[in-house]
Amino acid sequence: MSSSSSSPQSFGLPRNFSPTWRDERSHPVVLPQVEAPSLEGLSVTLPAPQGFSAEQVQERFLELARPHATERYRYPTEKIAWGDEVLLNIAGYSQGHLIPFSLRTDVWLPVRPDPMLPGLYEALVGRSPGEGLVVEVTLPAEYPVESLRGTPTRFVLQLQASREVTYPDFESQEFLMAFGRGHTLREVMRDVVRQMEDEAAQLLLVQAQQQVLNQVAARTQVELPQELVDEEIRRRWSASEGRSASELQFNGPEKEESLATWLKDADTRAEVEHRLRISLALGAICKRDGLTLTPQVVEKVLRDQANAAGLTMDEMADALRAEPRHLARIDQVAWHLMAVDHVMSKARIQLEGA
16 A cells, blocks of 8 residues: 555544544543643653573563464363463452452463462462362562552462463474574574664663653643543453453443442552643644644554554555544554654653763
């Protein structure tokens, strides 16, 4: 597809920025008016890149080599072993209440120790596919949710399937040719390290972007209506834990409790408020600075979306025409990327010691 065929007009994308918020049902919610913050003096100093441990390189190598491994699904009479991958539904409870963000369905996870959930995956070894079990876990002091640190919890698991994963001989010519990263394992590992370095550099750029946007948010004076925050949390819940609750056929009260834990979670509310503040600031900056959405920005978003979905640009266009609700999402992402690029062009980024 040519660049002209993926312009905003050809996909029906509006060129103007609309100060409304739309939920999944496309019901508009009016956003508060915001004065665009100053972009003067934005500055970020990032830590210098660090090296990688042998364990980190080995873990990344195994991730990249995973598509070349063979799989054998275990029979219901077989036992789950270390190194297997299990397909499960999982839900965590603390004091009889569902732990926020713990509910997941149809997720493949490796059977290996997890420091954040001590004893959970260890309990799967020796079990059989198709079993259900309850595992008692005391959450560690480093658990991400501060209010749950050190508390006893119960995780309910349904083991739907298990597969044995066998990696090839990494030094065999067959694997090296298929992997395509070098003629020897030493060359392969050097290439993996180079990729990790590139990924670390990209991560530094993401961190710089986030720190700049944090400064923009701090300069943005706006009172966010609590119903707006609630609506965004409901949207996130519906797209993740709410969907899992429906798949597991939770009843009405159980769904309401799950949603209530999200709505009451202080960290979630703070993070949503922060992101809404950034979004409002970027919208105001677009208006003040006269930014207009270009076909190049829209095409970049479409190509990224197509690549992520494994589609060609023509197939992406057909999908968008069949599902018009996706157009608004493409529009939002394109405006966001353009606004962020504009803000970053005004910021000074440097490394420690540079």
